[in-house]
Amino acid sequence: MLSKLTFPLEQLNLDRFFTGEGPFDSPLILARRRIFILPTRQGVLFAIVLGIMLIGSINYNNSLGYLLTFLLASVAVVSILHTYRNLLSLKISVGNIQPVFCGEKIKIPVVIDNSGLSERFAIQAELSGEQIRSCDVAQDGWASISLSYKTRTRGMHRIPRITISSVFPLGLFRAWSHVRLNNTYLVYPEPAGKTRLPFQWNEEQQQLRGYHKGTDDFAGLNTYIPGDPLGHIHWKAYAREQGLFTKKFGGNNEQELWLDWRVLDGLSTEQKLGQLAKWVLEADKTEMNYGLWLPGNRIAPSLGPMHKLKCLKALALFREAM
Amino acid sequence: MDSLTQRFQQANPAVLWLLSGIVFILAPHVYYQSHLLVLFIGCLLFWRLGVELQYIRQPPAWFATLLAISTFIGITYGYQTVFGRDAGVALLITMLCLKLMEMGAPRDFLVAVFLGYFVVITGFLFSQSVIIGLLMTTAVFLLTTSLVSYHRSERKLNSQYKSARLGINLLFQAIPLAILLFFLFPRVPGPLWGLPEQGSSASTGLSSSMAPGQITELAFDNSVAFRVEFENKIPEASQLYWRGPVFTYYDGFMWQELASNSRKFFGSEWVTELPPVPQVKMSEGIKYSVMLEPHNANWLLALDLPTLYPATGYLTQNYELLSDEPVKKLTRYEVTSHLNYKLSPEAPPANRVYRQIPQFVGPKARQLVLELQTKIQADQPYDRQIVDLILNHFRTEPFFYTRTPPAMLDNPIDQFLFEERRGFCEHYASAFVVLMRAAGLPARIVTGYLGGELNTIGNYFIVRQSDAHAWAEVWLENQGWIRVDPTAVIPPGRIEQAQFRDRFRRSAGEGVGSQLWFADSIKRLKFIWDNVNHSWNDWIVGYNPTKQQSFLDALGIKDFSWSSLIFILFGGLALLVLVIAWHLSGHTIRKPNQAHVIFRRFCRKLARKGFRYSPSETAHNFAQRVAEKRSDIAKQVEEIAELYNQVRYARAPAQQSLRVLEQRVRQFRP
Structure with missing residues (x-):
């Protein structure tokens, strides 16, 4: 009989308490077993005040003193339920995260969706250790909290643990839930380095020239396709309401720029990637077609925001072959 | 310049809730604390409101500290101490209001609210009436709402109804839990440590001495002295003599109790005796419970003659029922009295104090007794005849009942009997006892209350301070001590104040017959209000270990142990919490969009x-x-x-x- 009553120790998962389960695919619903609740420091102070009041009531045998002490204790107990309920059944998801350069702050939009019948007040969201933001969520409504987080390394990362918590209504108890989601974000290498753009081309690059149209001579108009460089749009025609066209360039003096890993000898891998990232940004401004050469990855010369992002992503995800 | 409305909209609503709560907390203290302190605290509150509405800047920290130190010194100087109820409460109140001055950090706000909750309880040290209870409930609601409001992210004034609604919800959901805790939480009798002496608030009504000639106006005090619930039958109004202090020693001007410790003043002749065992005619004993308002003295009121009484009380030889401790708070006790009794009829009391009169007192009164003694018929018992003769003297001679008698300072007995002939019960009882003693009969004065008003709503008696009365007891051969009420023989026509004319004749419960519907309704409302007070006193204020015991007995929990009581208590609490949790989680169920x-x-x-x-x-x-x-x-x-x-x-x-x-x-x- 007793053996049946013993607590199944293997089910006691302390990680669930300290770090949270998961990661899960977004959205995650805050179910009962995911929410924890403990008294806050104010709650402990309140308990001490109640203790003094109880001793005073016993000593003076003061009936209304007893009644008040018990009423306040009951309010505290009921507030546990309210605090817990404030988080219960909320649906947590993370919206689209814009990539940033390493060292910048990434913004993680946390969407809190409440499809229950009661309004939720002062729901707090925090990234482990970073700043806390709070918001109210109307009944059958949603709210979003943007959490920012300073990035430290390039690459594709899973978002850090988000803690959804609330001390509402009385601040005596704090209910929380560690939410670990599968969402990822991209961090580009930090643009750095002093080497100028490599306008001098080596032999191989010379050979590569020729098939690609340059940006020097105007060679007619094309219908705009999303992704075309903004600088090439024929704005005058657009202003005359003739439609959106992209200017086409070509000719003998076309230039191509190769951002080449190999020219950056003597630098560490991360320094090289930083320099290349800086070059990508600079080359994007020159309105020259540029290509990227990385060990095991070659991106053909092109231009435009899509191309820029493609190059930066390649830099972010770069891994040296063993 | 911003308008007032705009200023209110920019203020922190949590602080406004807190300030309004503090006003309610301090309301009863306006009555109990010194006016200077009240004025000072009022200024502090207005100042804080001014700061919140941005009329004034927040004072610098050093100024708040200076203010705190100077009020501490002021209170210590004013009360001569920092300990004790009054000074302690004054200190707490000013601390609370000064805390409001330095509210920058979140912690300061919470400390102020918790301090507020704590000050609520100090109000109960002064009074536990229904009104105070309502005021303090409102205060708790306002403080809780301020906490709710503080923890919201929304600070707009026009969304504050949500904070108030949640405050109300919290309170109402907590009430069942609080009631369960209140009635089932194991009560410990007695204080844990010595209570500090409380300032002696003078009690009205009865006193431990009586000097009839010196009082020229009897104040009309309508406050409640005690309330009585009879278990079965209610005795007739003419028998409702509530026995209080008994006076035996007369110095010519003042009647006093002869306490046991006064032996040294009067010599060994007047020894304290144990109360003689009464012969009770075996009529049924009348059982009733008394809810006595605090009066700071030891006597417990009981009907003549108490035979069973609480263990904390004892009977003196004069059949005063006294409690071991002064009655400093509302006290409830149960007594059984036998209305038909005989007290030591075999032998006259040995104690000489019952026959004592100072030599100089009442030469004319002694003369009167001699004259009356000539009318004694030999074939009748002497003592019975002399009582009747003297009562007849009061009835036939022009004696008047008045609550505003003239002063009689030189020789009160003779002045009353032969010059003024106007007085109230104390004059009559005093003169009667002196005449009895002059005639050689043992006699004493009993003070207490007469009658009472039946509350027809709650079916209990209300006895007020204005029902205070004094009468006499005389020892007659073969009959023992019997009660004689000389005031009752004055005919109604000679009672000066009309409202007291029927005082000694009305049967309790009938009251003053009123033709007016209006007066009847007012009286009914008064009864209802008094009934509320009585139930409040009975169930809330007077709920003590004894009452808890009988309550548990009534519930069928006989011979409970602490562990079983705690088991029941926590079982009940868990059940209630589950019900509330179920109710609350119903609102979170995800409905399909x-x-x-x-x-x-x-x-x-x-x-x-x-x-x-x-x-x-x-x-x-x-x-x-x-x-x-x-x-x-x-x-x-x-x-x-x-x-x-x-x-x-x-x-x-x-x-x-x-x-x-x-x-x-x-x-x-x-």
Whole structure:
């Protein structure tokens, strides 16, 4: 009989308490077993005040003193339920995260969706250790909290643990839930380095020239396709309401720029990637077609925001072959 | 300059809630604390309000500290101590109000609220009346609401009704738990340590001495002395003599109790005796419970003659029922009295104090006794005849009852009997006892209360301070001590104040017959209000270990142990918490989004025409896809998709658009 009553120790998962389960695919619903609740420091102070009041009531045998002490204790107990309920059944998801350069702050939009019948007040969201933001969520409504987080390394990362918590209504108890989601974000290498753009081309690059149209001579108009460089749009025609066209360039003096890993000898891998990232940004401004050469990855010369992002992503995800 | 409304809108609503709560907390202290302190605290509160409304700047920290130190010194100087109830409470109140001055950090606000809760309890040290209870409940509501308001992210004034609603909800959900705790939490009798002496508030009504000639006006004090509930039958009004202090020693001007410790003043002749055992005619004993208001003295009131009384009380030889400790708070006790009794009829009391009169007192009175003694008939018992003769003297001679008698300072007995002939019960009782003693009969004065008013709503008696009375007891051979009320023989025509004319004759409960419907309604309301007070006293204020015991007995929990009581208590609490939790979680159940339900209906209609909605599509993409193939319904499809997006992703429920969406989908025929 007793053996049946013993607590199944293997089910006691302390990680669930300290770090949270998961990661899960977004959205995650805050179910009962995911929410924890403990008294806050104010709650402990309140308990001490109640203790003094109880001793005073016993000593003076003061009936209304007893009644008040018990009423306040009951309010505290009921507030546990309210605090817990404030988080219960909320649906947590993370919206689209814009990539940033390493060292910048990434913004993680946390969407809190409440499809229950009661309004939720002062729901707090925090990234482990970073700043806390709070918001109210109307009944059958949603709210979003943007959490920012300073990035430290390039690459594709899973978002850090988000803690959804609330001390509402009385601040005596704090209910929380560690939410670990599968969402990822991209961090580009930090643009750095002093080497100028490599306008001098080596032999191989010379050979590569020729098939690609340059940006020097105007060679007619094309219908705009999303992704075309903004600088090439024929704005005058657009202003005359003739439609959106992209200017086409070509000719003998076309230039191509190769951002080449190999020219950056003597630098560490991360320094090289930083320099290349800086070059990508600079080359994007020159309105020259540029290509990227990385060990095991070659991106053909092109231009435009899509191309820029493609190059930066390649830099972010770069891994040296063993 | 901002208008007042704008200033209120910019203020922190949590602070406004807190300030209003503090006003309620301090309301009773206005009555109990010194006016100077009240004025000072009022200024502090207005100052804080001014700071919150941005009329004044927050004072610098050093100023608040200086203020705190100077008030501490002021209170210590004013009360001569920092300990004790009054000084302690004064200190707490000023601390609370000064705390409001330095509210920068979040912690300061919470400390102020908790201190506020703590000060609420100090109000109960002064009074535990219904009114105070209501005031303090309101204060708790306001403080709780301020906490709620403080923890919200919304600070707008016009959304504060939500904080108030939640405050109310918290309180109402807590009340069942609090009631359970109040009645079942094991009560410990007695104080844990010595109580500090409380300032002696003078009690009205009875006193431990009596000097009839010196009082020229009897104040009319209508406050309640005690309330009585009879268990079975209610005795007749003429028998409702509530026995209080008994006076035996007369110095010529003042009657006093002969306490046991006064032996040294009067020599060994007047020894303290144990109370003689009364012979009780075996009529049924009358059982009743008394709820006695605090009066700071030891006597417990009981009907003549108490035979069973609480263990904390004892009977003196004069049949005063005294309690071991002064009655400093509302006390409840149960007594059984026998209204028909005989007290030591065999032998006259040995104690000489019952026959004592100072030599100089009442030469004319002694003369009167001699004259009356000539009318004694030899074949009748002497003592019975002399009592009747003297009562007859009061009845036939022009004696008047008045509550504003003239002063009689030189020789009160003779002045009353032969010059003024106007007085109230104390004069009559005093003169009667002196005459009895002059005639050689043992006699004493009994003070207490006479009658009472039957509250027909709650079926209990209310005895007021204005019912205080004094009468006499004389020892007669073979009959023992009997009660004689000389005031009662004055005919109604000679009672000066009309409102007291029927005082000694009305049967309790009938009251003053009133023709007026209005007066009847007022009286009924008064009875209801008194009944509320009585139930409050009985169940809340007077709830003590004894009452808890009998309450548990009544519930059928006999011979409970602490462990079983705690088991029941926590079982009940857990049950109540579950009920509240169930009620609360009902509001979080995820309902399917209504817009989504309607949109699925729309998708089903299109699916019949071969357009399958894929979950990866947005509503717009889907609508575009349909519109490309079916230009005839393109407009409708796009409108529905637009409406769906509006409703589905609105921050607040968009009921209007939802209805339009539902209508469009219903009318949609692909």
